[in-house]
Amino acid sequence: MTAAEPPPTTRPGGRTARVREAVLRAAGDALAERGFDGLDLADVARRAEVGKTTVYRRWSTTTGLIADLLTAMAEDSLPRSDTGSLEGDLRANARLVLRTLSDPRQAPLFRAVIAAATCDPRTAEALHAFYATRIAEWAPCVALAEKRGEVPPGTDAAEVVRAVSAPLYYRLLASGDPLDAAAADRAALAAATAARAGVYTV
Amino acid sequence: MTAAEPPPTTRPGGRTARVREAVLRAAGDALAERGFDGLDLADVARRAEVGKTTVYRRWSTTTGLIADLLTAMAEDSLPRSDTGSLEGDLRANARLVLRTLSDPRQAPLFRAVIAAATCDPRTAEALHAFYATRIAEWAPCVALAEKRGEVPPGTDAAEVVRAVSAPLYYRLLASGDPLDAAAADRAALAAATAARAGVYTV
DNA sequence: CTATTAACGGTACTATGGTTCCGTTAAGAG
DNA sequence: CTCTTAACGGAACCATAGTACCGTTAATAG
Numbered sequence: 001m002t003a004a005e006p007p008p009t010t011r012p013g014g015r016t017a018r019v020r021e022a023v024l025r026a027a028g029d030a031l032a033e034r035g036f037d038g039l040d041l042a043d044v045a046r047r048a049e050v051g052k053t054t055v056y057r058r059w060s061t062t063t064g065l066i067a068d069l070l071t072a073m074a075e076d077s078l079p080r081s082d083t084g085s086l087e088g089d090l091r092a093n094a095r096l097v098l099r100t101l102s103d104p105r106q107a108p109l110f111r112a113v114i115a116a117a118t119c120d121p122r123t124a125e126a127l128h129a130f131y132a133t134r135i136a137e138w139a140p141c142v143a144l145a146e147k148r149g150e151v152p153p154g155t156d157a158a159e160v161v162r163a164v165s166a167p168l169y170y171r172l173l174a175s176g177d178p179l180d181a182a183a184a185d186r187a188a189l190a191a192a193t194a195a196r197a198g199v200y201t202v
Numbered sequence: 203m204t205a206a207e208p209p210p211t212t213r214p215g216g217r218t219a220r221v222r223e224a225v226l227r228a229a230g231d232a233l234a235e236r237g238f239d240g241l242d243l244a245d246v247a248r249r250a251e252v253g254k255t256t257v258y259r260r261w262s263t264t265t266g267l268i269a270d271l272l273t274a275m276a277e278d279s280l281p282r283s284d285t286g287s288l289e290g291d292l293r294a295n296a297r298l299v300l301r302t303l304s305d306p307r308q309a310p311l312f313r314a315v316i317a318a319a320t321c322d323p324r325t326a327e328a329l330h331a332f333y334a335t336r337i338a339e340w341a342p343c344v345a346l347a348e349k350r351g352e353v354p355p356g357t358d359a360a361e362v363v364r365a366v367s368a369p370l371y372y373r374l375l376a377s378g379d380p381l382d383a384a385a386a387d388r389a390a391l392a393a394a395t396a397a398r399a400g401v402y403t404v
Numbered sequence: 405c406t407a408t409t410a411a412c413g414g415t416a417c418t419a420t421g422g423t424t425c426c427g428t429t430a431a432g433a434g
Numbered sequence: 435c436t437c438t439t440a441a442c443g444g445a446a447c448c449a450t451a452g453t454a455c456c457g458t459t460a461a462t463a464g
Contacts, residue, residue, distance in 0.1 A: 009440075013244060014431065016441070022347070037239070037265075037321040040421070049442035056422070058441090063239075114375055115317035119239040128378035135377070163369060163392060169366035169376055173316055176330035177364070190365060190401045194392035197399075211410075215461060218411070242451070253413035257450065260411090 010076050022048040031066070036115040041065065063120035064076045066113055070126035074133045075200050086145035087192040093138050094164050094184035102179050114173065132165060135161045142195065152198045159175075159200045163191040203367035224250040225257060226271050227340050228230050231363050233268070234307045239318040243267065243384045265322035268315055275315075276335045288347035289394040296386035304381050308320065316375065337363045361402045365393040 026047035030039055039062045045052035059065040081092035100106045117127040135158050142157035150159075167187040171177045194200065228249035242265045247254035261267040268351055283294035302308045305369065319329040337360050344359035352361075369389040373379045 009432075015429085016431085021443080035321045036317065042421075044445095051421090052443055055443080076320060108415095111320040115238065115320040118313040118317040119237045124378060129378065131377040136385070159388070162372060162379070165376075166368040167365060168374035169372050170364060173320070173375055174329065174367070174371055175333040175364060176326060185360070190392070190396035193396045193399045193401055197395045199388060199392045199395055211462075217460065223413080244451070247413095255414080255453090256412055262452095 005134075012125075019054060020048055020058075020068075023050060023059075023065070024072050027065050027069050028105075031069075031112040032109040034076075035108060036062075036066075036112040036119075038127070038182070039112070061120075063123045064117050066116040067120070067123040067126040070113055070123065070130050074126075074130040076142055077133065077137055080138050080141060082141065082144070086141065086150045086195065087188060089138075089141035089145070090160070090164050090188040090192050091185055093141070093161065094168070094188040095181070096163050097168050098179060098184040099179065101168055111172065116178055145195070151195045152201050154201045155195055155198075156200045156202050160195045163194065163200070164188055218269040221250070221252055222260075222270075225252060225261075225267070225275050229263075229267050229271050230307075230311055232398070233271075233314040234311040237310060238264075238268075238314040238321075241268075241314070263278060263322075265318050265325045265341060267326040268318040269322070271324040272315055272319075272325065272332050276328075276332040279335065279339055282340050282345065284346070286352075288343065288352045288397065289391060290346070291343035292338075292362070292366050292394050293387055295363065296370070296390040297383070298368050299367050300381060300383065300386040302371055308373070313374065347397070353397045354403050356403045357397055357400075358404050360404045362393055362397045365396065368388055 023044060026044045027039070029047060030044050034040075034043075040060070041055045041062060042052045044065070045055045048055075055065070059068060075161060078096055081089055083089050083092060101110060106134055113123075113127060117124040129167075138161045139157035142151065142155060142160045145151050146153060146157075164187050168184060170181050171183060177183070225246060228246045231249060232246050236242075236245075236309045242259070243257045243264060244254045246267070250257075257267070261270060280298055283291055283293060285291050295368045303312060315325075315329060319326040341359035344353065344357060344362045344400070347353050347357075348357055349354060366389050369392070370381060370386065373381050373385065379385070
């Protein structure tokens, strides 16, 4: 060490934030339209009206950009319902997930970010954090059910919430079976039934 | 039409089949090692000891090659167990899926083919066919349970089998939660419990 | 067996995703 | 306000995935 390092001040204000917002929005659009393997950083730059050098400098890879997009996505949360019964709450959650996974923009976007997560550990980490946030948001409805005596004490709330989403994601990503209201309601009912029977106690 | 078309005879014997086998094996290896976005057809050709021109000519795209790989994968089936009870059979199935999804070669391979399926309709179709085959293979265990009176008549066998796999795939692809025996057994128990309660009747 | 041609494989080429260079803009400190 | 420099943007550049060409090998018909 020869000299005191001058603090490399960062400049997140104004322009930097504006660029990030525009690029992430453009990335989401591009992913929704073209899918994961169709993501071209130059195209994202064009959509965001930003130099492609900027995109490469700040995010370097497609998966890096998607990881950042996931971080941003984790921030805007979905409001939890409170219908007064576990089954009602879980059905509300299932319908919400269904709406996302059948939305013409969201469905391909989710498929794309999940594909990206299979290709890069950092993106996978961001995806896991995203779901951890979403699951934590809905876990309280199971805690309430436990207080009401609907499910046995010691029920793993997160596991119940995951059980609702799982069949819908399985259809979206693996089996390709239709994603409809019947599937959502069945997922919610199955999770509620299993939870009441004590399947998810720790 | 000016002249009679001479029948463009195909030559599936010997060499052609050998090349396909070598290339598909190499593709599986490459996918397992490098993931979907790391798949390079020239690299596959090298591994298969085949000219890269051949690979491009016969499969043209990475997703096309993966679609063919999935078709081959659908052919070798997993034997179904018969333990005498629905829960036992479903647990056997869950353990089998778990073994696949935690295998050091199979897990990344499955992640990769699923990622590929999100990027191309033909690959998605092949993936759906793959799961349709697997699910049909195990559906009889629900039919047997119905005969034994374990589940109500009119239970959707395929839906029960899907319900077993779904939580495991959700962990593999979305939430990132650990894939262990506890998760597999819980998935089987939850599906059996819901099925007995009549959640999956049509 | 021979003749025909489907299918393979090496080499040279092209096109596009990604990098480097360097001048310009504007955030933030004083 | 002025000054410093983090961050941006255009253009030229490079590396590599994918294509085109053409001669060679071997499957199958007769």
